[in-house]
Amino acid sequence: MIDPGASAAPAEASAPGRRRLATLTAGLRRWWRRGALGQRWRRLRTAWGRSLRLRVLAVTTIVGILALLLISAYLSERVRDTLYEQRVDEALSDAATRTGLVQQQFDASTASTPALVQTVANDIVRRTQSSGSGAVGTLLRRSPTETPVTSLITFTVGTSVDLSPDLREAVRETGTQHWQAVELGPTGSGRPGIVVGSVVAPPVVGPYELYFVYSLEPEEATVVLIQQTLALAALVLLGLLAAMALYLTRQVLGPVQLAARTAERLASGHLDERMTTKGRDELALLGRSFNEMADSLQEQFERLAGLSVVQQQFVSDVSHELRTPLTTIRMASEMIYDARGDFDAVTRRSAELLHTQVDRFEALLADLLEISRFDAGAAILDVEHLDVRTVVRRAVDLAAPLAERTGAHLVVEQPEEACRADIDPRRVERVLRNLLANAIEHAEARGIEVVVRADSRAVSISVVDHGVGMTARQSEQVFDRFWRGDPSRARTIGGTGLGLAIALEDARLHGGDLEAWGSPGVGATFRLTLPRRAGVKVTHSPGPLEREEEVPEVPNQLLGPSPASVPDLDVTHQETR
Amino acid sequence: MTSTILVVDDDPAISEMIGIVLASEGFEAAFCPDGEHAIEVFNEANPDLVLLDLMLPGKDGIEVCREIRRLADTPVVMLTARSDTVDVVRGLEAGADDYMVKPFKPQELVARVRARLRRQDHDASERLQIGDLTIDVAGHRVMRGSETIALTPLEFDLVVALARKPWQVFSREALLEQVWGYRHQADTRLVNVHVQRLRAKIERDAEHPEVVVTVRGVGYRAGTPTS
Numbered sequence: 001m002i003d004p005g006a007s008a009a010p011a012e013a014s015a016p017g018r019r020r021l022a023t024l025t026a027g028l029r030r031w032w033r034r035g036a037l038g039q040r041w042r043r044l045r046t047a048w049g050r051s052l053r054l055r056v057l058a059v060t061t062i063v064g065i066l067a068l069l070l071i072s073a074y075l076s077e078r079v080r081d082t083l084y085e086q087r088v089d090e091a092l093s094d095a096a097t098r099t100g101l102v103q104q105q106f107d108a109s110t111a112s113t114p115a116l117v118q119t120v121a122n123d124i125v126r127r128t129q130s131s132g133s134g135a136v137g138t139l140l141r142r143s144p145t146e147t148p149v150t151s152l153i154t155f156t157v158g159t160s161v162d163l164s165p166d167l168r169e170a171v172r173e174t175g176t177q178h179w180q181a182v183e184l185g186p187t188g189s190g191r192p193g194i195v196v197g198s199v200v201a202p203p204v205v206g207p208y209e210l211y212f213v214y215s216l217e218p219e220e221a222t223v224v225l226i227q228q229t230l231a232l233a234a235l236v237l238l239g240l241l242a243a244m245a246l247y248l249t250r251q252v253l254g255p256v257q258l259a260a261r262t263a264e265r266l267a268s269g270h271l272d273e274r275m276t277t278k279g280r281d282e283l284a285l286l287g288r289s290f291n292e293m294a295d296s297l298q299e300q301f302e303r304l305a306g307l308s309v310v311q312q313q314f315v316s317d318v319s320h321e322l323r324t325p326l327t328t329i330r331m332a333s334e335m336i337y338d339a340r341g342d343f344d345a346v347t348r349r350s351a352e353l354l355h356t357q358v359d360r361f362e363a364l365l366a367d368l369l370e371i372s373r374f375d376a377g378a379a380i381l382d383v384e385h386l387d388v389r390t391v392v393r394r395a396v397d398l399a400a401p402l403a404e405r406t407g408a409h410l411v412v413e414q415p416e417e418a419c420r421a422d423i424d425p426r427r428v429e430r431v432l433r434n435l436l437a438n439a440i441e442h443a444e445a446r447g448i449e450v451v452v453r454a455d456s457r458a459v460s461i462s463v464v465d466h467g468v469g470m471t472a473r474q475s476e477q478v479f480d481r482f483w484r485g486d487p488s489r490a491r492t493i494g495g496t497g498l499g500l501a502i503a504l505e506d507a508r509l510h511g512g513d514l515e516a517w518g519s520p521g522v523g524a525t526f527r528l529t530l531p532r533r534a535g536v537k538v539t540h541s542p543g544p545l546e547r548e549e550e551v552p553e554v555p556n557q558l559l560g561p562s563p564a565s566v567p568d569l570d571v572t573h574q575e576t577r
Numbered sequence: 578m579t580s581t582i583l584v585v586d587d588d589p590a591i592s593e594m595i596g597i598v599l600a601s602e603g604f605e606a607a608f609c610p611d612g613e614h615a616i617e618v619f620n621e622a623n624p625d626l627v628l629l630d631l632m633l634p635g636k637d638g639i640e641v642c643r644e645i646r647r648l649a650d651t652p653v654v655m656l657t658a659r660s661d662t663v664d665v666v667r668g669l670e671a672g673a674d675d676y677m678v679k680p681f682k683p684q685e686l687v688a689r690v691r692a693r694l695r696r697q698d699h700d701a702s703e704r705l706q707i708g709d710l711t712i713d714v715a716g717h718r719v720m721r722g723s724e725t726i727a728l729t730p731l732e733f734d735l736v737v738a739l740a741r742k743p744w745q746v747f748s749r750e751a752l753l754e755q756v757w758g759y760r761h762q763a764d765t766r767l768v769n770v771h772v773q774r775l776r777a778k779i780e781r782d783a784e785h786p787e788v789v790v791t792v793r794g795v796g797y798r799a800g801t802p803t804s
Contacts, residue, residue: 321658
């Protein structure tokens, strides 16, 4: 930002003066920052930076004004000078002629006394004046250095002017023609004129100075007229220039803005968006190139999307096609398994293995199908407004026998009041079953806590175990498909390797989140966060917030704003709709 | 008396396997490998229950189901590889009583077959009132005045279940257990579709049901007797 006060400080200011100046400039700066003027200036700067149209318009107008001012000034100066010189030339030659005539008439006169000369001079000068050729006044003056002749007094015909001593001296000294610009009428009246002087010698009385006064008013009027015309032309030109600049910027910027808008629409997923182009100029070329780019993008996208659809369809078809033979295998294995008592030891064990592995195979197939449904975007959330605690209760009850068998102890910690949320109970229960199975498998016969928390916007369910735990790196991979934390570790419960991946997808389908963290040997926490209202995306979790303490590198924004700082639930719900 | 089960499936292995399971439980099985001849075989075998695959060559299972419904009230259980498609709902709307998703266990199959074959124990002299209808439980008849309304056994069980406890609101899960014989959670679409089918038959105005009333967020209850 410009600092207008800083450069005002003079370098040689004394110390107290400098201090005073510093306070003054600081005050000025404050005023500038706070003041309406500063604000307007900043707004203007922002607009300037943002709008190419404004810049072009402003630059064109300013350059136009400057150019027109220069041209007008030059033109009117030239016209004025030329007219003035012409008029002066005219006046000089006219004055010379008249002076000659006056001298001739004096020479021809037979007056022998000053009184007679006076009469003659009067007569001659008056006649010269009236013979009319531009001179508005004639002055006859006795040189102050000559002896005054008593009766022959100076006189004036027509307009009189104050003759400057310089002019009179020059005329007197050289005896030749001299001229000077004067003001006609009283001082400040602004009527321009020139006075041309020379010396005449009437008989008997000795040399006199003769001055002719010429008016420049007609020339002045012409100049004013020309200036006015120029100014008017300049105004019209300026208007035209601004209009042209506007038109041109619109012509050029219109398509650019359209391109920008179209690009935005494309970016937001409207792949069918195109620019309309007409003509064959550069802007039409821009539009066409843009559309070609969009076409190629769309083609690529659709090809990739098509590939992925084909692949997903294939996975889904395979999973389904496998189901019919699997049903037969399943029933056959059940029949064999039920009859295993009649077999010898080897066949019996084989029947048992077949039975368990068919179960496993079926679970794997079901999970594969579920994942392919998520990948295809075909998973549908079937929400009900339910108390999450009942779903937790059900999942815990189902997991309890397994937990007992492995020696892990399940403890549920939940609020007294109902934690109702828009959830798909089937999916949430599946997530919890997965989390509990995972916790039981890794709990090493230590306790497992299930912690339910709720605030105005979200409900969270954390499954905390104190078993083998995991590293930060592992916690990033734990949701990967078919990922195993420790390949050497024996699988006691089994599981398909897709459970947590499906759980994460289920959480996201709700607009919620599933996070995992922990440390080796201490335990692991899996936290499922669900929004209370369907369609609202969770930005924070109601807790527990141990994650912050245990993994300091997790940025705070992951945890979101505190519930107190977010707007009321219903309001946000309406906004998101 | 042994019950005859018609198995309509294009996969011979699964048909044979189902036949083995059914035979081991004392049922008799008839088979049909495609949709075209399903009705023919149905008429010949006169089964007590039909296990019907949804995807069949020739004529699809939904069409077969519709045709069976036109002929008889025989319970129909669909077999499907996909539970998430609209086919399930279409099958139920075509008149199937229940469906099973492959792969299923033999015990599950047998339990489902038995549940559909089981006649509810009805007290001989029992007569129930629901809305403006009278139910003659022993005679297996539902009457509006003197007019008899034809219902499938399942629909009859459904309306009887509601009419027996007119003070109670049944959740969909409770109805699934009582009418379909499910012990664990199952697809509540079964209830929704069958209540709609039932309403289409017994309500004066299916848009404003008075016999089977919806209780929002809970389930269904019997309409107050009017006579």
